[in-house]
Amino acid sequence: MGKVVCFGEVLLCIRATINRGKKGPLVALPAECLTDFGSPEFSTAVGMGLLGRGATFVSVIPSSVAASNLLQIGTDAGVDMKHVMIDEQDDAEMGCELDAQVRRSQQRKYSSFHLRVDASNYDWRSILRGAAVFVGNALTLVVSEAARAAWVEAAYKARARKIPRILLMNWTPADTTKLGDLWYTIKPLLHQVKVSHFIVSEHTLRGLLKAEGIPSVNPEKDVAALRSVTRALMVACTFSRPAPGTAGQNHTFSMMAIGSGEVISTQDTPVQHQPIDTRTATESWLVGWVDSMLEHDDAAFKKMPASNQVRLLRKAGRRGDVTSALAQEHKRAQCRVSRSAVDRVLSQVTRVVVVGKAAELATRERLDALLQKCGVVPRLTPAVAQQLQASVEDIALALAEGGVRVLEVPFAGGDGVEVVRKVAAVLPKEVAVGVSGAVPAAAVQAVVAAGAQFVLTAGLLKDSVYACRALGVPVFPGVATATELGEALFTLNSQDVVFFPAFGGGGDAAAAALTQLMAYHPAARFLIYDEAPHPARQGGRTLNYVPYTIAGTSVAEAKERAVAAAARLAPQPGSKL
Numbered sequence: 001m002g003k004v005v006c007f008g009e010v011l012l013c014i015r016a017t018i019n020r021g022k023k024g025p026l027v028a029l030p031a032e033c034l035t036d037f038g039s040p041e042f043s044t045a046v047g048m049g050l051l052g053r054g055a056t057f058v059s060v061i062p063s064s065v066a067a068s069n070l071l072q073i074g075t076d077a078g079v080d081m082k083h084v085m086i087d088e089q090d091d092a093e094m095g096c097e098l099d100a101q102v103r104r105s106q107q108r109k110y111s112s113f114h115l116r117v118d119a120s121n122y123d124w125r126s127i128l129r130g131a132a133v134f135v136g137n138a139l140t141l142v143v144s145e146a147a148r149a150a151w152v153e154a155a156y157k158a159r160a161r162k163i164p165r166i167l168l169m170n171w172t173p174a175d176t177t178k179l180g181d182l183w184y185t186i187k188p189l190l191h192q193v194k195v196s197h198f199i200v201s202e203h204t205l206r207g208l209l210k211a212e213g214i215p216s217v218n219p220e221k222d223v224a225a226l227r228s229v230t231r232a233l234m235v236a237c238t239f240s241r242p243a244p245g246t247a248g249q250n251h252t253f254s255m256m257a258i259g260s261g262e263v264i265s266t267q268d269t270p271v272q273h274q275p276i277d278t279r280t281a282t283e284s285w286l287v288g289w290v291d292s293m294l295e296h297d298d299a300a301f302k303k304m305p306a307s308n309q310v311r312l313l314r315k316a317g318r319r320g321d322v323t324s325a326l327a328q329e330h331k332r333a334q335c336r337v338s339r340s341a342v343d344r345v346l347s348q349v350t351r352v353v354v355v356g357k358a359a360e361l362a363t364r365e366r367l368d369a370l371l372q373k374c375g376v377v378p379r380l381t382p383a384v385a386q387q388l389q390a391s392v393e394d395i396a397l398a399l400a401e402g403g404v405r406v407l408e409v410p411f412a413g414g415d416g417v418e419v420v421r422k423v424a425a426v427l428p429k430e431v432a433v434g435v436s437g438a439v440p441a442a443a444v445q446a447v448v449a450a451g452a453q454f455v456l457t458a459g460l461l462k463d464s465v466y467a468c469r470a471l472g473v474p475v476f477p478g479v480a481t482a483t484e485l486g487e488a489l490f491t492l493n494s495q496d497v498v499f500f501p502a503f504g505g506g507g508d509a510a511a512a513a514l515t516q517l518m519a520y521h522p523a524a525r526f527l528i529y530d531e532a533p534h535p536a537r538q539g540g541r542t543l544n545y546v547p548y549t550i551a552g553t554s555v556a557e558a559k560e561r562a563v564a565a566a567a568r569l570a571p572q573p574g575s576k577l
Contacts, residue, residue: 424451
């Protein structure tokens, strides 16, 4: 259905202010300062690539280790990076975005893109061959005159080929660049190249209306007013509002004002989620919207009856809402959302769909309630079935009859997935089954599809946590050090973690390590993965999860032993998780 071509600069995202001095470029960058690579146009390319759509990124970057890592990120996501030019000059560097708590500033004066981008270096006829969409970032137009000239030439070439020209503008009050200055440059260009789709953040929408002297009324009227100013075929904006009855969760929806004067809204079917990083909200919405629209040929779409066009645009807007919500569930400067995660959310038939962390929290409440009733969590494996000379289904049913409410299946590739599938198919609804171990991100979809209702990772497997989060499945990342706990709390937004005493050698050393971790941050809850008793389990900072090795010579004996262990280790009345 055609590729998506994205043009612009990509920045190093830095967590701390860097003293570069009054003169000269940034020569060396401490590795601990780098957090990510980001820009709306690069995020869009990565997002489209991960969804399996053809994507091409066009830019200039310096010859450096950081730039090589950037190229690898794009390539791994399936993005065509061969049109990214490498600047071999000694003074070359990448632009930086300093992400401070109050102000977000960008340093581009010495960047390769600012100094070396040249419209004559790009064969846009070749680059745009087979393109379905051309995407640019409004901030690129004020980087330099050369960058603006390159974008204008590309937009003209796209227009001549009847390729939709999409311009993103994700300005926020934290940006040091003044919105009025941006608009002074951008507005004439919107008319000059006839930008077809103008996609903005809510902050941008309100700021531009203020610059035009138009009072803000409500989302619907505001989007319609901006479209009349830009004269684009469509102006779209994403909105977030607090979700009623929740703490920290939002309802995300979108508005699309089209040429007929109609405003298409998804406000009556919002997506509920718990954002932890809103950097990619606008471009992630665009990724979902474009992904949906690419299912239809642009020429055929224009020939459809107006009612059909509205229906497809609304469908695309809702897909954009879901993609945006999922992308905000973790700290990354690119839109990294899988097609399976989006499709799974859209399969919900409820008016308000709940995604990611919000869905995970709802499921975790049920798991907490089940663990409160448990004494032990038996671990079920093919080896246990062989030992008891019975099927895993029979063993699981016997344990459930004995009062077990949570079962664990150690992950062992296909064997673990198959055990989960068999057990989940026969267990009553009041019993939950989960998976533990080194579950790779690529296997999460299969594990969840098999019936796993929670995942314990042996170690801080970030990509696995992101994959579980996208599917709304409770995930407990494994930690053994204060650094890993900090990553789990502040990067992964996971307050519940797994502590493996065996990783610390067990005994007093492990107990001391756990004490230090519990003192590190009072908000964390710990699942102590050890069959041995731990005094820490008596407090309110731990989950009542005691792994149990099934033992016996028959199913009946195994059930009897498990019931006895559960009675012995069951939480005392009035105890807290």
